[in-house]
Amino acid sequence: MRGEQWRQIFDRRTPEERRTLSHVKRFTKLATSxxxxxxxxxxxxxxxxxxxxxxxxxxxxxxxxxxxxxxxxxxxxxxxxxxxxxxxxxxxxxxxxxxxxxxxxxxxxxxxxxxxxxxxxxxxxxxxxxxxxxxxxxxxxxxxxxxxxxxxxxxxxxxxxx
Structure with missing residues (x-):
């Protein structure tokens, strides 16, 4: 559930913001249950x-x-x-x-x-x-x-x- 909340927050960012925060997305994907x-x-x-x-x-x-x-x-x-x-x-x-x-x-x-x-x-x-x-x-x-x-x-x- 928490992983999904972080993904929703992450997905609200612009493409440029997402590119600069790609390491955060990779980490949240790895930190699933x-x-x-x-x-x-x-x-x-x-x-x-x-x-x-x-x-x-x-x-x-x-x-x-x-x-x-x-x-x-x-x-x-x-x-x-x-x-x-x-x-x-x-x-x-x-x-x-x-x-x-x-x-x-x-x-x-x-x-x-x-x-x-x-x-x-x-x-x-x-x-x-x-x-x-x-x-x-x-x-x-x-x-x-x-x-x-x-x-x-x-x-x-x-x-x-x-």
Whole structure:
């Protein structure tokens, strides 16, 4: 309801005023209750994905039989499998078997994995960051990057969306 009031106020402006206030219109469009629910659901899934990643990573490091890079890869793969199922179904309300969606998800996941690899493995092995610090950076950074990529590209809304 409040979003509609702001839109009515905004729409009363002249075209020139609207052009100069386009950022306000974009913000009010993003701040709808549907988007707030989307962020809430994404956060719930994101927290569970981060927990999966940290638990698997720490467990593998505790076993101390494989390299940091392999620990990171295995933990990331486990967490991402969970992420796809939950983000598609719970957060974005999509069917899990859409091939285009899966392809985009794989590409976005690989890009985020490379970011994770650079931060955790490369920074740790180079001595730039302690291993635990780089792990925290990944856990805080990847959810933000993922949300943007998932909502804009992977699970994008179309008129004929499910």
């Amino acid at each position: 549907d988007n707030i629910v989307l962020v809430y659901r994404y956060s719930i899934v994101g927290l569970s994905v981060a927990a999966f990643y940290v638990i698997f990573y720490c467990l593998l490091r505790y076993l101390d039989v494989i390299s940091i890079a392999l620990c990171n890869f295995i933990a990331y793969a486990m967490a991402v499998s969970w992420q796809y199922m939950m983000q598609a179904g719970f957060t974005f309300g999509r069917k899990i078997g859409d091939r285009g969606q899966i392809s985009r998800f794989v590409v976005s996941t690989l890009a985020c994995y490379l970011l994770s690899h650079v931060v955790v493995v490369q920074a740790s092995e180079a001595g730039v960051l302690p291993e635990w610090t780089s792990l925290v950076v990944v856990v805080l950074l990847l959810p933000i990057v993922n949300f943007v990529v998932l909502s804009i590209w992977v699970f994008r809304w179309r008129r004929n969306a499910n």
